[in-house]
Amino acid sequence: MAKLSLSDLREIRSREEKNLKKRDIHGREIHVVVAMGTSGINAGAKLTLNTIADDVEKLGLDNVIITQTGSAAPNPEPVVEVYSSKTGLVVYGSVDKDAAHRIVSEHLKEGRILEDLRIEMQDKEQ
């Protein structure tokens, strides 16, 4: 096996770092999770999910994947989690329609965290 030079190693490292940044859920860079348990649905999570889906489609954000999870109680619902390699995991609470619009236009599109909507996630009830 041929020895690798320092420049070869740097090239491999650079390439793998790029690949790592791109790696995510199904090849998407940003993963959005909407909590759709009973308490979330009761608080309007269906509208939240549809608003996020509509805006992601309208803005053509091809780097976003949207999925669902169960109840996020006792956190203030609807709860939306956003994960990206750039901003890490950010959790938003009480995400109504207006908040959902903002999350898409500011966080998903611009990469700017909305501190006024951000919550510290408490352990979900099992």
Added chain:
Amino acid sequence: MHDTADLVIEAVMNSIEAGAGNILVTIHIDEGMVNTRVEDDGLYTLIGDPFGEGVTTKGEGRGHGLSIIKERSEGRCRLTRGDGITVLEFTARDDGSFNSLSEALLPVLSIERDMTITIWKDGREIEVSRSLLEERGAVPDRAEGIRRYRRLLESLEKGDIYG
């Protein structure tokens, strides 16, 4: 406050939490009422009244979905089990929450599960399945899929294409 379409989401989530691999949903909208039937092949371990508040096999703080279905359907609901199939049926008022089928069904059809939904609405039968969405690249979990999903549901409602 749950609308009637939310009750269908609750029923499907209940099937998923029971470990169902295959879910069949039939929704009949007529004369101001919505009749829903959800069949699944999940586990059934409940004892007693499954619609009781807090009755669950899933732990503390759960078990409210079926009690909400009972409340919103004003008791017109039942859960039966036979031959490995669980059937949940309920009737609730048509509150307009199915006026936009694509919005009403997006939460359930974006779930990665073998699922078929048949809807009778305005004298027309519409059938949409997860496999149909996958086949047409219309799974509503990403921008292009959402675009195709909306178009597909609109076409199915108009009768331009058939599921």
